Amino acid sequence: MIGAPILAAVALAIPVPPPVVKTVDAIAIVHVDVIPMDTERVLRDYTVVVRGDRIEALGPAAGTSVPDGAMVIDARDKWLIPGLVDMHAHLLSDDRIAERHAPAELAVILANGVTTARIPIGRPGHLELRERIADGRLLGPDLWVAGPQLAGRSFGAVFNGRAVTNGDEAEAAVREIAAAGYDFVKLTFLISREVFDAVVRTADEVGLRVIGHVGPDVGLDRALEAGIQIEHLDEYLEALALEGAPVTHGISGLGVWRPEGWESLDHADESRIPALARAVADAGVWSTPTQHFLVTAFGELRSDEAILESPDVRFVSPEVRDELLLGHRQFRERLPSEERRRRFVALRSAVIRALADAGAPIMAGSDSPEWMLLYGFTLHRELQALSDAGLTSWEALRAGTATPAAWLGDGNPDFGTIAVGKRADLVILDADPLASIANTSRIAGVMARGNWLDADRLAAMMDASAEELGGAPLRPEIKEGR
Numbered sequence: 373m374i375g376a377p378i379l380a381a382v383a384l385a386i387p388v389p390p391p392v393v394k395t396v397d398a399i400a401i402v403h404v405d406v407i408p409m410d411t412e413r414v415l416r417d418y419t420v421v422v423r424g425d426r427i428e429a430l431g432p433a434a435g436t437s438v439p440d441g442a443m444v445i446d447a448r449d450k451w452l453i454p455g456l457v458d459m460h461a462h463l464l465s466d467d468r469i470a471e472r473h474a475p476a477e478l479a480v481i482l483a484n485g486v487t488t489a490r491i492p493i494g495r496p497g498h499l500e501l502r503e504r505i506a507d508g509r510l511l512g513p514d515l516w517v518a519g520p521q522l523a524g525r526s527f528g529a530v531f532n533g534r535a536v537t538n539g540d541e542a543e544a545a546v547r548e549i550a551a552a553g554y555d556f557v558k559l560t561f562l563i564s565r566e567v568f569d570a571v572v573r574t575a576d577e578v579g580l581r582v583i584g585h586v587g588p589d590v591g592l593d594r595a596l597e598a599g600i601q602i603e604h605l606d607e608y609l610e611a612l613a614l615e616g617a618p619v620t621h622g623i624s625g626l627g628v629w630r631p632e633g634w635e636s637l638d639h640a641d642e643s644r645i646p647a648l649a650r651a652v653a654d655a656g657v658w659s660t661p662t663q664h665f666l667v668t669a670f671g672e673l674r675s676d677e678a679i680l681e682s683p684d685v686r687f688v689s690p691e692v693r694d695e696l697l698l699g700h701r702q703f704r705e706r707l708p709s710e711e712r713r714r715r716f717v718a719l720r721s722a723v724i725r726a727l728a729d730a731g732a733p734i735m736a737g738s739d740s741p742e743w744m745l746l747y748g749f750t751l752h753r754e755l756q757a758l759s760d761a762g763l764t765s766w767e768a769l770r771a772g773t774a775t776p777a778a779w780l781g782d783g784n785p786d787f788g789t790i791a792v793g794k795r796a797d798l799v800i801l802d803a804d805p806l807a808s809i810a811n812t813s814r815i816a817g818v819m820a821r822g823n824w825l826d827a828d829r830l831a832a833m834m835d836a837s838a839e840e841l842g843g844a845p846l847r848p849e850i851k852e853g854r
């Protein structure tokens with residue numbers, strides 16, 4: 373995230389909702405066109421049998437029997453895709469509203485067909501949510517939780533992280549993150565080379581992967597050499613600068629707020645894009661562009677009217693909405709030229725297309741709820757943004773399913789594709805997402821760990837979350853910190 377940073381200090385008790393109750397033993401989705409996302413293909417008129425939380429059988433409808441007593445979902449003229457993955461999902465309850473609202477937020481993510489979410493800046497409450505969802509006590513997306521952010525200094529009124537300024541502090545922080553049970557180490561801003569080297573070395577020792585921002589003190593070459601997983605395409609555009617160009621500040625991270633950051637785009641050489649993409653691919657580095665967020669926040673801009681007409685608005689109280697819109701207002705006060713903003717979008721798009729051509733993996737991340745781009749809604753927008761950047765619908769869908777699953781599962785995931793034995797995380801669509809990636813939002817039903825949520829249930833989940841979150845006040849620490 374690039375707006376106001378994140379946090380929380382107070383761990384509030386989370387009320388325990390009733391357990392998820394399964395009413396049927398097996399579920400058969402029949403006559404559906406399956407897009408399994410393993411290779412580029414569609415399995416037409418198939419039956420998918422789910423038992424417990426797993427896919428038990430998958431085959432042509434004509435030759436696949438439905439188990440006795442199974443609940444049957446007739447999905448003729450519909451499409452089945454794996455549950456979507458959001459690799460960059462912050463929550464309002466990370467900092468702006470009380471932590472007890474996290475389940476209502478997770479319900480919105482799930483109701484949008486996102487069955488797996490990576491929390492990029494974690495806190496202890498997320499670990500508890502991760503366990504409750506995994507063992508079926510809470511219905512929500514499967515969570516992967518990075519540690520509290522490591523940054524060169526603390527930011528903002530509340531800072532869910534740790535300032536690390538030397539190698540010893542960095543090593544201690546990484547060991548604590550591992551001991552606490554987080555899944556990854558997250559780097560954000562103002563990381564020195566010494567800190568970076570210590571983080572990478574210690575993370576390797578304790579068996580955690582490093583994700584996040586890349587800053588100018590580290591640079592892309594070192595980040596690629598270390599093989600961290602890079603968010604936002606940080607430092608990719610800087611790497612396009614001509615030799616000897618007078619670029620002192622780049623546009624990545626905090627640079628997007630500085631006029632000099634935008635000047636750096638004038639010195640970028642497009643002819644270097646293929647070599648950049650090859651270097652990323654050769655390094656085995658996976659990228660989460662968060663393209664929709666960056667394009668709409670800093671490139672094309674969204675009008676307040678457009679934001680207020682979005683479906684996201686009903687999930688925030690007016691004061692939370694105004695807080696989330698602050699970034700837009702502040703950026704417009706020092707707006708870079710339209711020419712530079714267009715170039716920003718064009719260069720990012722060309723880099724994304726080149727990464728795909730080079731075989732460098734691309735993963736979808738929303739960076740919700742920054743700038744009023746909430747949750748699951750924005751994951752669908754991100755798939756569209758990746759398509760707008762030049763990916764085919766299949767490539768974009770892969771960025772939101774199989775590719776992030778492969779990264780999270782470290783090459784052996786049990787989700788992200790549709791096959792026998794995989795976890796039953798599925799989305800039924802009313803229209804073909806390969807014909808238009810926008811069709812991923814035409815959701816007829818969602819299955820999460822074998823729990824079937826039909827359209828009525830999804831609408832009820834949305835309504836309940838809207839009612840709760842729409843009345844959730846902004847935490848006073850946030851107001852006072854401004």
Ligand SMILES: [Zn+2]
Pocket residue numbers: 373374460462492739
């Ligand atoms: Zn973020």
